[in-house]
Amino acid sequence: MIAIEEVSKRYADGTVAVDRLSLQIPNHSITVLVGPSGCGKTTTLRMINRMVEPSSGTIRVNGEDILRRPVNALRRSMGYVIQNAGLFQHRTILDNIATVPRLLGWSKQRARARAAELMERVGLDPGMARRYPYQLSGGQQQRVGVARALASDPPILLMDEPFSAVDPVVRRGLQEELLRIQSELGKAIVFVTHDMDEAITIGDRIAVMRTGGKLAQFAAPDEILSSPADPFVEEFLGADRGIRGLSFLSTRELELDRSQVFPVDSDWKRIAGRDEASSSVLVTDAGGKPLGWADLATWSGDVEALEPYGQSFEVGRDSLRVALDRAVLAPNGQAVAVDGAGQVLGVAGQETIAAAIRLARQRRAADAPQDASKLKAAP
Numbered sequence: 229m230i231a232i233e234e235v236s237k238r239y240a241d242g243t244v245a246v247d248r249l250s251l252q253i254p255n256h257s258i259t260v261l262v263g264p265s266g267c268g269k270t271t272t273l274r275m276i277n278r279m280v281e282p283s284s285g286t287i288r289v290n291g292e293d294i295l296r297r298p299v300n301a302l303r304r305s306m307g308y309v310i311q312n313a314g315l316f317q318h319r320t321i322l323d324n325i326a327t328v329p330r331l332l333g334w335s336k337q338r339a340r341a342r343a344a345e346l347m348e349r350v351g352l353d354p355g356m357a358r359r360y361p362y363q364l365s366g367g368q369q370q371r372v373g374v375a376r377a378l379a380s381d382p383p384i385l386l387m388d389e390p391f392s393a394v395d396p397v398v399r400r401g402l403q404e405e406l407l408r409i410q411s412e413l414g415k416a417i418v419f420v421t422h423d424m425d426e427a428i429t430i431g432d433r434i435a436v437m438r439t440g441g442k443l444a445q446f447a448a449p450d451e452i453l454s455s456p457a458d459p460f461v462e463e464f465l466g467a468d469r470g471i472r473g474l475s476f477l478s479t480r481e482l483e484l485d486r487s488q489v490f491p492v493d494s495d496w497k498r499i500a501g502r503d504e505a506s507s508s509v510l511v512t513d514a515g516g517k518p519l520g521w522a523d524l525a526t527w528s529g530d531v532e533a534l535e536p537y538g539q540s541f542e543v544g545r546d547s548l549r550v551a552l553d554r555a556v557l558a559p560n561g562q563a564v565a566v567d568g569a570g571q572v573l574g575v576a577g578q579e580t581i582a583a584a585i586r587l588a589r590q591r592r593a594a595d596a597p598q599d600a601s602k603l604k605a606a607p
């Protein structure tokens with residue numbers, strides 16, 4: 229959809245921000261630009277909507293050179309979201325979102341109806357429609373920024389570090405929301421970030437750029453993590469490269485142990501008399517949800533006295549990275565696996581998870597070559 233061909237940008241002071249960059253950015257996918265500060269990510273993004281004009285090279289959208297299109301029409305065909313949302317402070321939330329439809333000549337009523345629909349889509353309470361931006365939290369303002377960019381239903385969305393100014397929990401929520409919206413709308417999204425974890429979470433493909441505005445690698449996240457193109461990319465990915473790669477391995481086939489899981493109304497005398505080595509059991513409520521760990525040698529039967537189990541992971545939805553994290557953090561090294569309804573499916577220790585990682589990697593290697601661009605990171 230967006231073809232960047234041999235594009236360079238040299239600013240008036242001689243700085244070469246982007247150097248002969250070529251990228252094919254497909255439809256219905258999220259392409260993330262990452263790289264160290266000053267490597268030309270923002271410049272690249274802004275050349276796509278002509279906020280910055282390239283010094284040389286060509287950018288085409290659906291085959292058409294963007295220089296042939298009137299700049300205003302071009303920009304209105306592309307949603308643009310920036311850090312801190314960049315909202316109009318004197319306009320209500322509803323009118324902020326309705327901005328582009330109004331510019332396109334929609335009636336006030338139609339534009340506001342569209343804005344209200346978008347508030348719902350990005351998870352904003354309709355009660356906020358008449359508020360002003362300063363009356364919203366940073367995360368809510370970012371949602372408004374996304375809604376505003378989507379208002380005229382542009383096929384392309386340009387996002388420049390849109391979630392960088394909010395705390396990690398809100399950021400995670402915004403990323404999930406973006407993925408959900410993308411699964412419904414299927415835009416061509418170009419997303420700039422500094423954060424490799426964010427890139428892995430949301431990107432279908434990642435372009436790693438190096439200082440001087442050159443492309444270091446352009447591939448699916450999984451491929452970048454498993455086969456960095458050169459020492460620069462490897463160093464940029466950091467020491468957690470192996471752990472991050474586990475984000476692409478499913479928990480679906482993880483072998484779970486159910487023998488240690490018992491509902492709270494069990495016959496504890498009989499269970500305590502078992503012959504098995506482990507006296508540690510996971511107690512669930514009557515609905516099968518985890519309550520905590522009990523050491524049968526000492527547990528009185530009091531639910532309040534159970535050892536906390538930490539956080540569970542959801543089989544199929546969460547990756548082996550999450551499962552391993554849960555096991556590492558659990559007091560007894562056992563991660564609790566649940567289904568979509570939060571009911572316990574079993575437990576898995578670090579050894580079991582390590583075995584699953586080895587197996588998944590062997591399978592991957594055996595399946596190769598495969599279309600890595602189809603792989604998507606689980607949370």
Ligand SMILES: Nc1ncnc2c1ncn2[C@@H]1O[C@H](COP(=O)(O)OP(=O)(O)OP(=O)(O)O)[C@@H](O)[C@H]1O
Nearest residue numbers: 239240241243245264265266267268269270271272
């Ligand atoms: N208007 C300008 N005039 C001169 N140099 C500029 C201008 N805008 C950006 N630059 C320079 O171009 C280079 C690339 O900047 P750009 O903002 O594209 O990088 P970035 O990768 O987005 O950085 P960051 O991650 O820090 O936001 C930097 O060296 C920057 O100082």
